[in-house]
Amino acid sequence: MTNKRVQQISQPEQINHTLGLLKADSQIDIEFAFFSNERLKGRVVGSQPGKYFLLALPKAAFSGHENMLVEGQTVVIRAIIEGDTGACIAFKVQIQSVSLAPYYLLFLQYPKKLEMIHLRQQTRLSTLIPASLTLQQRGEEGHTQVLTGMIHDISTTGCRFKADNQTSMLNHLDRTVEIDISVDSQSVPLKLPAKITNSNGVRSGTLSLGIEFAQAQMAQENQQIIARIVQNRVLSQAS
Numbered sequence: 001m002t003n004k005r006v007q008q009i010s011q012p013e014q015i016n017h018t019l020g021l022l023k024a025d026s027q028i029d030i031e032f033a034f035f036s037n038e039r040l041k042g043r044v045v046g047s048q049p050g051k052y053f054l055l056a057l058p059k060a061a062f063s064g065h066e067n068m069l070v071e072g073q074t075v076v077i078r079a080i081i082e083g084d085t086g087a088c089i090a091f092k093v094q095i096q097s098v099s100l101a102p103y104y105l106l107f108l109q110y111p112k113k114l115e116m117i118h119l120r121q122q123t124r125l126s127t128l129i130p131a132s133l134t135l136q137q138r139g140e141e142g143h144t145q146v147l148t149g150m151i152h153d154i155s156t157t158g159c160r161f162k163a164d165n166q167t168s169m170l171n172h173l174d175r176t177v178e179i180d181i182s183v184d185s186q187s188v189p190l191k192l193p194a195k196i197t198n199s200n201g202v203r204s205g206t207l208s209l210g211i212e213f214a215q216a217q218m219a220q221e222n223q224q225i226i227a228r229i230v231q232n233r234v235l236s237q238a239s
Contacts, residue, residue, distance in 0.1 A: 010113040016049045018089060018116060021081045028055055030106075033074040033092065040065065042106060044079070052096055053077075055106040062104065069098050069106065077108065082153075082160065082208075088117045125230060126153050130182040132189075133161060133209070135175060147207075151181065156227050158197070158212040164205060179211060183225065190225060193217040 009015055022044050030040040042055040062069060071094075078090045091114035099105040129151040134144050149163025161179065175196055180189040198210035215223065 005118040007116040007118070008113065009116060012050070015111060015114060018081075018114065019047055019049075019053070019111075022079055022089075023082075026079055026082075029078040030055070031076040031078070032068050033076055035068055038065070038068060045105065047110060050110050053093070053108045053110050055108065057104045057106055059104055062100075069095065071095055071097055075108070077111075090115045090117070125155065127151060127229075129154070129229075131159075131161060132180045133163070133211075134178045134180070149207075152208075154226075154230060156213075156223070156230055157215065158194075158210065161209045161211050163207050163209075176214070177211075179213075183229065190222055192222060192226075 009018055024044055024046065026044045028042040028044060030042055032038045040057065040061045042057045042061070045054040045056050047053040057069075073095045074092060075095060076090060076092050078088060081087045081089060091111035093109040093111050096107040096109055099107070131149060131151045133147040133149070135147075147163045149161055151159045152162050153160045159179075177194050177196060179192050179194045181192065182189045193214040195212045195214060196209055197212045199208065213226070
C-alpha cells in the first residue's frame with residue numbers, strides 16, 4: 001500500500017519549488033553514501049536551479065573528513081521544511097567542488113529527483129499568536145521555568161513555538177508542559193497540556209520548539225477554541 005505521506009518529486013518545476021521552501025541558513029544533514037555512520041551538519045546558502053546546490057560548512061567539519069569532502073563523492077542530503085509544509089526532504093547527489101577560502105563551502109549537484117516525507121497528518125497554518133510555555137523541573141518540587149514567545153504555526157494537534165534563546169529547554173524533549181495561548185486581548189489565555197516533540201536548536205538567538213497538544217487531557221471547550229482559531233486562519237487566507 002502506498003504511503004501517502006511520502007512523495008516522489010522529479011519534475012524540474014516541482015523540485016525548484018520544493019527547494020525554494022528551504023530558507024537560507026536552514027540546517028542540513030549530510031550523509032556520505034559509502035562511509036557508514038559518517039554524517040555532517042551544514043547550512044543552506046542557496047542554489048541555482050539545474051546547476052548547483054550550495055551549503056556552508058563549519059571549519060570543524062573538515063577535521064577527519066578530508067578524504068570524504070572531495071569532488072565526485074556521493075552524499076545524501078536531508079533537511080526539514082518548517083512552516084505550513086512540515087516535511088522532510090531527501091536527495092542523493094555528488095559533490096561538485098569544495099571551497100576552503102574565504103569561506104568553507106560545499107557545491108553539490110542540483111538534484112534531478114527528491115523525496116518529500118510529510119511529517120504531519122494535518123497542515124499547520126502560519127500565524128503569530130503570543131504564548132508562554134511552562135515546564136516543571138524534574139526533582140525540583142514547585143520550581144517551574146516559563147518561556148515567553150510566539151506561536152508561528154498551528155493546527156488542531158500542535159504548533160511551532162519560538163522564543164528568545166533558552167538553551168536549557170533543549171534537554172526537555174518528550175516532557176509534559178503547559179502552553180498558555182493568548183487568543184485575544186480580552187480573553188483569559190488558554191491553558192493547554194502539551195509535549196515538546198522536537199527542537200531545531202538555537203539560531204540567531206531564537207529557540208524553535210515543536211509542540212504536540214495532549215488532546216486526551218484537553219477540555220472539549222479548549223479543543224473547540226483551537227479548531228476555531230485554525231478555521232478562522234483558513235478563511236482569512238482564502239479571502
